[in-house]
Amino acid sequence: MSSINEFAHLKVPLEAIKLATNNFGDNCYISEGGFGKVYKGELFHFGDQVMVAAKRLDRRFGQGTPEFWKEIMMLSRYRHENLVSLLGYSDEGGENVLIYEYLPNKSLDRYLSSPKLSWIQRLNICIGAACGLEYLHNPGGTTQRVLHRDIKSSNILLDNNWNAKISDFGLSKIGPANQEFTFLISHPAGTPGYCDPLYVDKGYLTKESDVYSFGVVLFEVLCGRLCIANYDDGRRFLSKLAQSCYEENKMRTIVLDCLQDQISPDCLDKFSKIAYQCLQRNHYQRPLVAEIIQELNAALEYQLRYVKPGDMSEEELKSYYDKYPKKPILTLIKGHIKRILYYVYICLSIYGIVYGVLLWYYMIVNVNMARRKFIDAFSGEVWI
Numbered sequence: 058m059s060s061i062n063e064f065a066h067l068k069v070p071l072e073a074i075k076l077a078t079n080n081f082g083d084n085c086y087i088s089e090g091g092f093g094k095v096y097k098g099e100l101f102h103f104g105d106q107v108m109v110a111a112k113r114l115d116r117r118f119g120q121g122t123p124e125f126w127k128e129i130m131m132l133s134r135y136r137h138e139n140l141v142s143l144l145g146y147s148d149e150g151g152e153n154v155l156i157y158e159y160l161p162n163k164s165l166d167r168y169l170s171s172p173k174l175s176w177i178q179r180l181n182i183c184i185g186a187a188c189g190l191e192y193l194h195n196p197g198g199t200t201q202r203v204l205h206r207d208i209k210s211s212n213i214l215l216d217n218n219w220n221a222k223i224s225d226f227g228l229s230k231i232g233p234a235n236q237e238f239t240f241l242i243s244h245p246a247g248t249p250g251y252c253d254p255l256y257v258d259k260g261y262l263t264k265e266s267d268v269y270s271f272g273v274v275l276f277e278v279l280c281g282r283l284c285i286a287n288y289d290d291g292r293r294f295l296s297k298l299a300q301s302c303y304e305e306n307k308m309r310t311i312v313l314d315c316l317q318d319q320i321s322p323d324c325l326d327k328f329s330k331i332a333y334q335c336l337q338r339n340h341y342q343r344p345l346v347a348e349i350i351q352e353l354n355a356a357l358e359y360q361l362r363y364v365k366p367g368d369m370s371e372e373e374l375k376s377y378y379d380k381y382p383k384k385p386i387l388t389l390i391k392g393h394i395k396r397i398l399y400y401v402y403i404c405l406s407i408y409g410i411v412y413g414v415l416l417w418y419y420m421i422v423n424v425n426m427a428r429r430k431f432i433d434a435f436s437g438e439v440w441i
């Protein structure tokens with residue numbers, strides 16, 4: 058059992074938060090969710106000036122003090138590069154405020170339909186989020202397993218380099234990690250569209266409930282839309298639509314337009330197969346997160362083989378070389394061959410122009426000299 062004193066070192070004076078967020082001013086407002094409003098601010102604390110996101114509890118939005126302390130307890134114990142970091146909190150003056158590291162690209166839901174996010178970036182985001190989830194399900198040592206219960210694209214935050222970080226543990230549940238199956242009976246919590254149907258119908262909560270929600274996110278990333286959309290036909294619920302398209306071998310019909318040309322057919326098969334398996338009604342047929350990571354990496358490998366490095370952005374090239382340090386020399390040369398030919402062409406052209414100018418100059422001088430000699434010969438003078 059933890060006591061509040063355990064987290065005292067994370068306490069931030071409310072005054073400092075107000076100063077950082079212009080007293081929770083509209084100009085610092087980012088967005089809002091079930092906990093309350095979220096503000097951006099520059100906080101002078103922890104001996105440094107840091108950009109933070111401050112979540113201010115508003116009980117009218119649905120959550121309360123239990124979720125506030127749950128979040129503090131979880132994020133101070135569970136630390137991983139694919140989980141958002143909690144920097145502090147304040148519980149003064151009737152306020153409950155959570156202070157997180159500020160993630161400049163905010164959340165994945167904002168980019169689902171954006172052409173700005175390439176397919177490779179999307180794959181990397183999915184792999185990062187899956188690694189965060191794997192850590193929660195199997196934290197190792199004596200640390201207990203966490204069932205997140207609210208996996209969705211708005212809870213996958215993105216840093217400057219588009220690295221994924223899972224956020225919002227206010228609804229999470231803790232269970233023993235040393236058993237293959239963690240089974241809890243609980244009141245369904247989470248977000249419509251992402252929630253495991255078995256959990257909604259029967260209240261059975263297992264780690265595979267998170268796997269179901271993650272499968273929904275995978276289809277959101279592929280189809281470039283949220284799982285519940287404003288259609289009044291079969292397109293409304295993405296999980297149903299994606300399942301039937303997969304079964305009828307029509308996945309391409311729902312892939313986001315701007316991704317169509319980018320995705321390799323093998324990558325699409327791998328990606329949609331694992332996403333489909335996550336949505337199986339039967340828990341036992343859903344994959345473990347470790348298997349999801351493995352399949353997503355295989356999908357990425359297919360994609361990287363399909364895309365020529367010459368077609369990649371600097372960012373994608375860098376992550377490619379980090380991932381496949383032995384392969385790139387040859388592919389790099391192949392990818393840059395066009396550029397090399399272009400430079401050779403420019404050099405030859407410059408050389409040609411210089412050569413032409415010299416030749417022209419040489420001819421002019423010689424013709425002039427010949428003309429002078431000719432004239433001089435006739436005028437009887439000797440010209441040197």
Ligand SMILES: Nc1ncnc2c1ncn2[C@@H]1O[C@H](COP(=O)(O)OP(=O)(O)OP(=O)(O)O)[C@@H](O)[C@H]1O
Pocket residue numbers: 087088089090091092093094095110112141157158159160161163164211212214224225248
């Ligand atoms: N640390 C952060 N850095 C930058 N933006 C953030 C951060 N945390 C949250 N946000 C932004 O604020 C939005 C609202 O977050 P919040 O978690 O309160 O609501 P939500 O995720 O939409 O819904 P829910 O309350 O069900 O989780 C997020 O979608 C994200 O865009």
Ligand SMILES: [Mg+2]
Pocket residue numbers: 090211212224225
């Ligand atoms: Mg959230």
